Amino acid sequence: MNVLVIGRGGREHTIIWSLKKSAKVNQVYCAPGNAGISQMATCIPYDELQFDALCKFAKENAIDLVIVGPEEPLFRGAVDAFEAAGIPAFGPNKDAAIIEGSKAFSKSLMKKYDIPTAQFAAFTEYEAALDYLHKQKAPIVIKADGLAAGKGVTVAQTMEEAEEALKQMMVEKSFGEAGNEVVIEECLFGQEMSILAFVDGETVRPMVPSQDHKPIFDGDKGPNTGGMGTYSPVPHIGQDVVDEAIQKVLIPAAKAMVAEGRHFKGVLYAGLMMTESGVKTIEFNCRFGDPETQVVLPRLESELVDVFQAVVEGTLHEVEMKWSEDAAVCVVLASEGYPGAYPKGKHIKGLDNVKDAVVFHAGTKWNEEQMTTAGGRVLGVTAKGATLAEAQQNAYKSLEHIHFDGMQFRKDIADKALLALK
Ligand code: AMP
Ligand code: GLY
Numbered sequence: 001m002n003v004l005v006i007g008r009g010g011r012e013h014t015i016i017w018s019l020k021k022s023a024k025v026n027q028v029y030c031a032p033g034n035a036g037i038s039q040m041a042t043c044i045p046y047d048e049l050q051f052d053a054l055c056k057f058a059k060e061n062a063i064d065l066v067i068v069g070p071e072e073p074l075f076r077g078a079v080d081a082f083e084a085a086g087i088p089a090f091g092p093n094k095d096a097a098i099i100e101g102s103k104a105f106s107k108s109l110m111k112k113y114d115i116p117t118a119q120f121a122a123f124t125e126y127e128a129a130l131d132y133l134h135k136q137k138a139p140i141v142i143k144a145d146g147l148a149a150g151k152g153v154t155v156a157q158t159m160e161e162a163e164e165a166l167k168q169m170m171v172e173k174s175f176g177e178a179g180n181e182v183v184i185e186e187c188l189f190g191q192e193m194s195i196l197a198f199v200d201g202e203t204v205r206p207m208v209p210s211q212d213h214k215p216i217f218d219g220d221k222g223p224n225t226g227g228m229g230t231y232s233p234v235p236h237i238g239q240d241v242v243d244e245a246i247q248k249v250l251i252p253a254a255k256a257m258v259a260e261g262r263h264f265k266g267v268l269y270a271g272l273m274m275t276e277s278g279v280k281t282i283e284f285n286c287r288f289g290d291p292e293t294q295v296v297l298p299r300l301e302s303e304l305v306d307v308f309q310a311v312v313e314g315t316l317h318e319v320e321m322k323w324s325e326d327a328a329v330c331v332v333l334a335s336e337g338y339p340g341a342y343p344k345g346k347h348i349k350g351l352d353n354v355k356d357a358v359v360f361h362a363g364t365k366w367n368e369e370q371m372t373t374a375g376g377r378v379l380g381v382t383a384k385g386a387t388l389a390e391a392q393q394n395a396y397k398s399l400e401h402i403h404f405d406g407m408q409f410r411k412d413i414a415d416k417a418l419l420a421l422k
Contacts, residue, residue, distance in 0.1 A: 001305065002027040002062050005041070006048050006078065007069030010332075010362035010380040011290035013037050015067060017358065018297040018304045025305055029061065035371050036361025036379075048073040051081040058087045065090065065308060071147060071287050074266075075101035090308045092286045096257055096264040100286040103152075103183045104145045110281060113256040115249055117281040119186040126170040129182055133162055139187040144169050146178030150226050151339075155187060188273040188280055191416070193234050194292050195245055198307055199254045199268045200316035205307070206246050208299055208323050209234045210292045211416065216339055218412045225339045226377055229413030231329045232295040235388060236420035237274060245272050245279045253284060265311050294360050294380045295328040327388040329395040330380045331413050332362070336406025338376035343406065346373040350401040357383035357398035373404055388414055 001024055005012050013036050019025050020040055031054060033043030046053045048070060058066060068078045068091040075097040082089035091097075098105050104122040109115070118141070123129035133140070142165040144152035152175055156162035162184075169179035197206040210232035216222040234242075249270050257264040269285035269292070288296075297304065301322040310319045335342035348371045351359055360382060363375015381399045385391030392414045399409065 001025055001064040002029075003305070004029045004031065004054070004058055004061075004063045004066045005069060006031050006054065006066065006073055008032050008034050008037075008048070009069070009290055010360040010377065011288050011293040012069040013360040013362075014293045014297050015069065015288065015304070016041050017360070018300065022303045022305045024303070027061075029057075029063070031057075034361045034374065035364035035366045036359065038366070048078070049076060051078060055081055055085040055087065058082065059085065063087060065305070065312065067091065067308060069287065071097065071100050071285065074286055075147060088312045090312055091266040092264050096262045096266075097286040098262065099253070099257065099264065099268070099284045101147055102145050102181075103143050103283070104181050106284050107183055107185075109253070109256055109260070113252055113259075115252050115256070115281055116279060118188050120183050122181055122183050124181045126166070129166055129170060129184060130163070133159075133166060133184055136184065138162060141185040141187050142166055142169065143183040143185060144175045144179045145181035145183065146175070148175040148178045150224070151175070152178055153224070188275050188282065190273045190275040191237060192282070193237055193242075193245070193272045193274065194269060194289055195242065195250060195272065196267050196269045196289060196292060196296060197246075197250050198311055198316060200265045200311045200314055201258055201263050202255050203316040204246070204251050204254050204268075205316055205319060205321060206250060207296050207321075208232050209237070209242050210289075210295050212289065212292060213410055213413055216334075216410075218410050223339055225334070227289070227291045227332065228334065228410045229329070229331045230291045230295045231327065231388060231391070231414040231417065232292075232299060233327060233388070234417060236417045241274060241279060245270065248279060249281050265314075290362075291330045291332055291380050294330040294382045298328050298358065298382055298384060299324045299326060326384045326386060327391040328382055328384045329388065329391040329414050330360075330382040331395045331399055331409055332377050333379040333381065333399065333402060333404075333407050333409050334377050335363075335373055335375070336408060338408070342376050344372070344374050346404040346406065347371070348373060348378070348402070348404045350403055353401040354381070354398045356394045357381050359402070378404065378407075388417055392418070
């Protein structure tokens, strides 16, 4: 099979690394990819939204399967474009990607189908939103409706902070059109967990659970990022709770989408909070998580390409997936200043000395013969181990070999689980 993966981050690098384990997979292309991806696939110079050029490339190069990684092309209809050109594509259609593309949509879906989530109200008028806000108490959560590259959520600790976030979104339009509508939501408390599932209509095949670390600094301090590290499994959260999430959140969501005429196929990602009153849904994403993928796919023992094909062909109900008992930990190495402004073009050294981990590239670029930084999140170092503690040790030992100017990373990835188990 010839495969084309769309995207340029650690998620796409991991998908390609996993696909390459299969003897069935012949040529792998990536658009546009990054320096790390170019070491295992042919990178082609199209960006994720150049649908016409990508369809033409796929036809000319006998591509058998396209995998769309990020949310933006999905929400803008990438899979619809490939399908219209007769090219099999993995990912939800535009109509189904709205589950991530509009928070007002996903919140009303949850309400209509009794999927547990935080209390909320949605507004298109600033005055009405402000009025509602003043009847609530802090802490409170303000969310831009549309895609905002992971920055559209403010967990406001004070009423002033909430007012400011609302004004930024609705009056100053900091997130452009994404802020035309806002969701004001009750603040939930508890441990977070991500469950990603392959979905094809009403069939749901959950992957192993993982936990992300969104804030930039140790101890969950500082502003939110795209994710600074992950681990899987999540041993301090019991299988009964994982099962509850699958039964009460993921399966009903897949069914609800079918009932709405928005048949979802691809990866459905549930961001969950384990509250005192049970599992609640924080959000749905319409794709693999980044960096959740970096710890989930390394634990998959079945062939990823078979699962992709089953979803595309509508035969997921015939698929059983096998998962390794090993634990995996991914530590993200980020540029100085991230998630704010950061420099690019810093020389990355020592990658060849890493032995007990896989390094997935998130933001790297060749400059002549040199590997350099090209993003906020630069690398994800994933290590496995028989236990979570061992995986954590392997990841941190391995990253000692790697260096670039200003490199920052969290030193406490997986500590939450390890402390809870003590
Ligand atoms: P999102 O961009 O939707 O992934 O949200 C970013 C982060 O904001 C989540 O991972 C949570 O940590 C936090 N968050 C979102 N909604 C809530 C909520 N209702 N209560 C508490 N925290 C939340
Ligand atoms: N790691 C969070 C996300 O992919 O949305």
